[in-house]
Amino acid sequence: MQLYVPTAPPPKRQAARAPKLASLQGARIGILENGKLNAPEMLNEVAALLVQRHGCTVRKLASKRNASAPAPSNTLTDIAQEVDFVITGLGD
Amino acid sequence: MAAFSPRTVEAPDDLLAAIDWCYEQGWTDGLPVVPPEVSRVTSMLAADPRPPETVIARHPATTLELTLHGAAVNAVMAGCLPEYFPVLVAAFEAMDRPEFNFHGSTASTGGSAPLLVVSGPYGDQISMNSDVNLFGPGNRANATIGRVTRLILRNVFQMLPGISDKSTQGNPGKYSFCIAERARGNPWPLLCEAQGYPKGTSSVTAFAGGGYFNIENHGGNTPEQILGSVADAMANYGCITLGQSVVILSPEHMQIVTSTGWTREKAQDYLFTHAKRPVEGMKGVGKYRDSEYDRQHVASAHALTEAGFLHRGLAPSDILITMGGGDAGGHSCFIPSWSRLRGSLMQHAAIRPTPKKE
Numbered sequence: 439m440q441l442y443v444p445t446a447p448p449p450k451r452q453a454a455r456a457p458k459l460a461s462l463q464g465a466r467i468g469i470l471e472n473g474k475l476n477a478p479e480m481l482n483e484v485a486a487l488l489v490q491r492h493g494c495t496v497r498k499l500a501s502k503r504n505a506s507a508p509a510p511s512n513t514l515t516d517i518a519q520e521v522d523f524v525i526t527g528l529g530d
Numbered sequence: 531m532a533a534f535s536p537r538t539v540e541a542p543d544d545l546l547a548a549i550d551w552c553y554e555q556g557w558t559d560g561l562p563v564v565p566p567e568v569s570r571v572t573s574m575l576a577a578d579p580r581p582p583e584t585v586i587a588r589h590p591a592t593t594l595e596l597t598l599h600g601a602a603v604n605a606v607m608a609g610c611l612p613e614y615f616p617v618l619v620a621a622f623e624a625m626d627r628p629e630f631n632f633h634g635s636t637a638s639t640g641g642s643a644p645l646l647v648v649s650g651p652y653g654d655q656i657s658m659n660s661d662v663n664l665f666g667p668g669n670r671a672n673a674t675i676g677r678v679t680r681l682i683l684r685n686v687f688q689m690l691p692g693i694s695d696k697s698t699q700g701n702p703g704k705y706s707f708c709i710a711e712r713a714r715g716n717p718w719p720l721l722c723e724a725q726g727y728p729k730g731t732s733s734v735t736a737f738a739g740g741g742y743f744n745i746e747n748h749g750g751n752t753p754e755q756i757l758g759s760v761a762d763a764m765a766n767y768g769c770i771t772l773g774q775s776v777v778i779l780s781p782e783h784m785q786i787v788t789s790t791g792w793t794r795e796k797a798q799d800y801l802f803t804h805a806k807r808p809v810e811g812m813k814g815v816g817k818y819r820d821s822e823y824d825r826q827h828v829a830s831a832h833a834l835t836e837a838g839f840l841h842r843g844l845a846p847s848d849i850l851i852t853m854g855g856g857d858a859g860g861h862s863c864f865i866p867s868w869s870r871l872r873g874s875l876m877q878h879a880a881i882r883p884t885p886k887k888e
Contacts, residue, residue, distance in 0.1 A: 439548055442566045442603045443537040444557055444685040449593040473871075475819070506634025506873045508590055530639075 459523060462492040468521035469496065470513070472505040477529025484525055497521050534583040536599050541565060552607070559680055559705060563607035574602035577615035577884045586619055587626035589687045590633050596622055596686045601678075604685055608678035609670065613656045616881050617675050617734055621646050622682070624736045624877040635738035635874040636689045641697030642868030644679050645739035645776060646708040647850070649721035650732025652881045653710035660710035662856030664778070665742065665863070676706030701741045712854045715781055717788045721852055724794070725878050732881040735850065737776050738874040740769065740866040748860035753787045756862075757797060761804035763864045764842045764849075767815045770807055772822055773867030774843055774876055777801065777851040783862045784853045798846035803834050805842040812840050822871070850876060 459465060467485050471477040478499075488494040500517050502509050505528075517524060541548045548565040552558060564570070575582050575598060582599035589595075598619070605618055625632045625644060635642050648658055659669035667673060683689040691697070697704070711721055718724075722733040743766075747759045756779075764775055779787060787797060812818035823840060832845040843849060855861070868874055 439541055439543050439565065440538050440568050441541045441548070441552075442568060442571050442599070443539055444566055444600065444603045444607060444681070445688070446594045446596070446600055446686045447537070449589075449595075451593045504631065504634070504871075504873055506638055506869065507628070507631050 462488065462494060465492065465494050465522040466497045466520065467494050468498040468500065468517040468524040470500050470502065470509060470517065470524050470526040472502045472526070472528065474505050474529040477527065480529045481525050481527060484527075488525075534581070534599070536582070536603075538568065557607065557681075557685055559677065559684065561677075561705070563681070564609055566603045566606045570606045571599070571602050574605050574610070574612050574615055575599065577612040578619060579884065587622040587632075590628070592688065594687050596682060600686045601682060604681040605674075605678045608681050609674040610678055611656070611670070611674075613883075614671055614675050616883050617646070617648055617652070617656070617671075618678055620734045620879040620881045621675075621679060621736050624734065624879040627877050629875040630736060630738070630877045631874045632683070632738075633687075633689075635868045636683050636687075636695055638868060638873070639696050639698040640740060640868045641700040641704070642738040642740045642874070643701055643703035643707045644683075645703065645737045645865060646676060646679065647711055647721065647735040647737070647776070647852070648675075648709070648732065648881070649711040649725075649735065649852075650727070650881070651713075651730065652732035652883060654713070655883070658710035660712035660854050661714075664709050664712075664855045665707075672708050672710070673706050676703075676708030679708070680704055680706065701739075703739055703742065707739060709778070709854055711852050712781070715784075716853045717784065718794045718852065721850070721878075727880055733878045734881055735876055735878040737774070737850065737865070737876040738868040739776065740868045743769075743864045743866070745862045745864055746860060747783070747862075750860075751786060753790060753792050753797070753800070756783045756786050757800050758804060760862060760864060761801050764801065764805035764866075765807050767807065767811070767817065769866040770805075770812075770817075770840065770842050771867070771870045772826060772842075772844060772872055773869055774848040774872070775801075775805075775850070775867065776865040776876075777849060777862065778854045778865075779851065779862045780855040780859055781853060781857050782860050794851060795846070797851055798849045799834060801849050801851070802832070802841060802843060802846040803836075806836065806839040808839055844872075
């Protein structure tokens with residue numbers, strides 16, 4: 439028998455990974471924390487290691503109000519203009 | 531623009547073999563599905579006059595889209611009849627709003643399930659159950675409308691257990707979680723009326739429900755006694771958050787609550803006032819956070835908010851309360867929201883039945 443397929447076709451928007459940084463030395467870090475209980479502590483700790491080991495600088499700390507929803511596009515746009523890479527994670 | 535051409539596939543002609551074949555494709559919730567045979571899907575689609583490629587919901591992260599056609603395919607698989615389709619469509623239109631956040635509420639370790647509450651005459655027209663064994667099995671409309679909601683999250687939006695659905699424990703409502711509000715003997719305006727829909731228009735409310743708490747009280751004889759036990763359940767340390775609540779009062783409990791003229795609003799006020807825990811108690815169980823307390827106790831906080839306490843929700847209007855279930859028994863229920871904060875807010879939409887052909 440002929441059936442319809444119940445899954446959706448592939449999404450129209452194809453996400454791609456950003457190119458790898460050539461070097462971490464002196465790179466500018468952005469931190470995107472999601473409001474979970476230990477997120478700032480954990481992410482700041484990771485950033486401190488990068489500062490210590492690679493001479494990075496922390497330039498931006500952004501927060502999400504809703505941990506389970508995508509970050510607002512203006513948050514991402516703002517942070518992208520000032521940093522070379524972003525650290526984010528759950529921190530639960 | 532390319533013509534809409536939904537994908538088809540050949541499955542075994544033998545029905546039992548086709549059911550097994552659907553299992554092999556990973557299309558089921560663990561229970562057998564009705565193979566989505568083309569003519570059945572066509573009949574389902576006749577329940578909505580819009581083109582089948584009409585998009586009714588989008589996944590905010592993956593951009594996967596739910597079309598009427600995709601909804602109809604999954605509705606057939608769940609065992610829906612075409613007359614159930616308008617409820618399903620309205621439910622996803624409601625769930626598609628960013629405030630509902632169906633991605634987060636499905637992906638989260640919290641393990642919630644979309645509770646659908648159908649209000650108004652359409653529930654009766656499609657023989658939904660609002661009465662005895664309300665949340666239990668036995669009614670095709672309740673069971674399959676709830677089931678197709680899960681099948682769509684799984685098949686269309688790829689919210690797959692263990693991969694993109696990380697529920698720690700989940701809850702039984704993830705198979706099906708759909709009821710009708712009981713109109714018979716209900717002393718309060720129906721939800722669809724309270725929501726402002728025109729007379730005769732039914733609605734469906736979607737709520738990311740974190741489970742089911744039975745509230746037993748066979749001894750209480752006053753509104754305060756009945757609602758006091760409800761408030762205690764709402765504020766238990768295991769689930770008190772700033773989130774919303776659904777309370778379904780049994781007819782026995784509703785009769786007691788309204789015997790002295792209590793309105794829905796008065797009951798909401800009472801529940802909000804009493805569903806609270808002291809700050810010290812919250813600290814005692816390790817759940818207290820300044821940011822949550824501050825969010826609830828801002829200058830514009832609801833007048834019933836009490837200093838030194840954390841209430842459930844931000845205002846009485848965060849509590850949906852209505853009636854459902856069989857005539858006998860002092861058993862009501864409380865359904866907590868997903869998320870320790872307010873990650874999903876309940877949404878409602880009008881049900882638009884298919885116009886009858888002349």
